[in-house]
Amino acid sequence: MNNSVTTKKDQQTLKLIEGTFTKREALNIINSVVDVKINFHKVHRLSIQEGNENDECKFDNSRIQELMESKKETKAFLRALESKGQNIKITSTVTISLEE
Numbered sequence: 869m870n871n872s873v874t875t876k877k878d879q880q881t882l883k884l885i886e887g888t889f890t891k892r893e894a895l896n897i898i899n900s901v902v903d904v905k906i907n908f909h910k911v912h913r914l915s916i917q918e919g920n921e922n923d924e925c926k927f928d929n930s931r932i933q934e935l936m937e938s939k940k941e942t943k944a945f946l947r948a949l950e951s952k953g954q955n956i957k958i959t960s961t962v963t964i965s966l967e968e
Contacts, residue, residue, distance in 0.1 A: 878966050885960035894956040895946050901960070902939045906932055 872883040885897060913928040949956060 880964045882962045882964070883960075884962050885958050888955045888957050890955055891946050891949065894958055895943060897958060898942050898946075899939065902935050902942075906935050909935070 872886075874881040885901070889897065909928040909932045913932075916928070946956065
């Protein structure tokens with residue numbers, strides 16, 4: 869079994885990102901991950917509206933805004949760290965389980 873994936877009975881954990889990166893690398897990684905999620909919600913919103921053009925897609929719209937704001941805040945955070953001249957550690961884990 870791959871050591872970046874841990875599986876229990878009804879749950880799996882995936883180490884998505886784990887490592888030390890330069891500021892530029894960290895920014896590229898975060899931007900890429902957030903952009904994928906934003907695009908997911910845009911496509912989801914489009915597919916809902918194709919079936920019902922009156923649907924406001926409140927969840928997808930608010931999630932897109934939230935992700936875009938988080939992306940902006942993270943960029944500012946990374947800029948502030950730049951002056952320290954150190955690499956940046958990123959750890960991201962995805963947990964998959966049944967909804968209770």
